[in-house]
Amino acid sequence: MDSKRFLLAVALSVAVIFLVQTFVPGAKGPVPHPRADSVAAATTQTQSATATTPGVRPGNTVSAADSTSHTPNSAPILAETTVVSAQPDSGVRYAMSSIGAAPVSVVMNAYENRSKHGGKVDLAAGGKPIIKYQIVTNKQTPVDLSQVPFQTTRTGDVVTYQAMLANAQVAIRYTFVPDSYTVHVAGTVQSPAAGADTYLLVDLPTTFTATESDTADDRNALAYAYYAKRDGARNVSFHSMDPGEKTLASGPLNWVAARSKYFVVGLLAPVNGPLFAEATLVGGNRTSKIATNATATVVVPVKNGAFGFDLYTGPQSLKRLQAQGRDFEEVNPYGFAMFHGVLQPIATGVTRLVLWMHERLALSYGMVLVLLGVLVRLVMWPLNQSSMRTSLKMQAIQPELQRVQERYKNDLDKQRTEVMKVYSEHGMSPLSPLLGCLPMLLPMPILFALFFVFRSTIEFRGVPFLWIHDLSAHDPFFLLPIIMGISMFLLSWIGMRNMPPNPQSKMMSYLMPLIFVGFFVKAAAGLNLYYAMQNIAALPQQWLIARERSKSPAGKPAVQGRQNK
DSSP states (O other), X not given: OHXXXXXXXXXXXXXXXXXXXXXXXXXXXXOOOOOHHHHHHOOSSEEOOXXXXXXXXXXXXXXXXXXXXXXXXXOOOXXXXXEEESSTTTSEEEEEETBXXXXXXXXEEEEEOOSTTOSEEXXXXXXXXXSEEEEEOTTOOOEEOTTOBOEEEEETTEEEEEEEETTEEEEEEEEEOXXXXXXXXXXXXXXXXXXXXXXXXXXXXXXXXXXXXXXXXXXXXXXEEEEETTTEEEEEEGGGSOTTOEEEEEEEEEEEEEEOSSEEEEEEOOTTSOOEEEEEEEEOOOSSSSXXXXXXXEEEEOXXXXXXXXXXXXXXXXXXXXXXXTTGGGGSOOSOGGGHHXXXXXXXXXXXXXXHHHHHSOOOHHHHHHHHHHHHHHHHHHHHHHHHXXXXXXHHHHHHHHHHHHXXXXXXXXXXXXXXXXXXXXXXXXXXXXXXXXXXXXXXHHHXXXXXXXXXOGGGTTOOBTTBSOTTSOOTTOHHHHHHHHHHHHHHHHHTTTSOOOHHHHHHHHHHHHHHHHHHTTSOHHHHHHHHHHHHHHXXXXXXXXXXXXXXXXXXXXXXXXXXX
């Protein structure tokens, strides 16, 4: 009998739990914003929470309390999450929330998170929306949309959100471009008060989740960038802004973006539409020496009640950035501000060449860098030969120049005239020594440009070569920096053969390789590989030059001295 009562009690308990879970609103609890792992497992269909979405109370502003407040007898406001896969197999999956009408997760299936977090790269950080909206009408207090519940409508790859806000109706439509990281965003603000002074304020991400094994290097790369129509691309790193410091990016602006080392969230003004009015960047609070937070707000004009822009959320891939147009490939300006104009075209050109060689020659990126180092030296071969002959001529005329300088040391005008005469008799000019150094200087801009390219070009991320597991990271065994230093020393040692003794040159031949090894020891392995191969490829020509110098009378100063005696 007792057993029957026990079984009956269990059955009634299960029935009560089932009925509560099924028929009582809100019993299941609110649906949180999806995390990276949940989005990756989600299907491409709309995922909806079982709750109502009531309207927003009237008022001049909408805050979190306004949009979520409810009476004890009303159901809580729950988020409706819509998941869209622009590239189902290896591309990107967007999770859109009806609270705020914005993406709360962008997971890229093609890229692994190489930090301790693991999984796939998700551009969302800390469960925060990737972008947030505010509306300003006639210079009144901004209406915050980040906590406003919107009604969701989906048709294929188009998701539309609508909401009523204190005498204004707002609609935001997202059109997801297939096989792309681009979303076309368009919307309307319908209100009797809306006029020429209506703007949409868009907040960019305040930070990114670490995605690289070298977390400190990844965090140091956090930055905002923008393209002003008058001044071109500008980069503002998080660590360059003090907490609370404001930077105004004056418009018109083609685009504004937040980026990490390899990934970017960018707002691009419509191709044939109005440009962004301005952007305000503010430094965030710091809990360590590394700045990991900042804010950026973009002012998007609302013309005739309508606005629009393109949203790019993806890798800093040169081809994909160039496909956006509007000079978006400069979202990561190469070089420091004062050298940007010189290094940017070189870096872009070298990157294009490396990608072209990788695709057309079907070579690994490691072999492409080896081949590039050899090609640079082959191109420089004629200039090096000319430099060598100029050097031999300078050695030959040095005694004459010294005699002229000694003879006319008290008559500088006569001295300059006679010096020019000596240069002319040997078919040279006073600029010949400088031109002779040109072959040594020409490869340096390429080297500097590659230094910045390897810091942010995602094509090299995680690419192995021989014992190196990642060309974009430093050599784990530091073999390449050592090989680079040895090859640099051999170049100097062979170059000094059959040259007049010069203690300063000898000292530099030992010092410079050590300096470069110290500078390159933590640099990308790909950069070390390129520079080491360039030095090794130059060794045969340096040996031939030293041999030719030994056969030249100018290359035997000691023998000439004994014969003169």
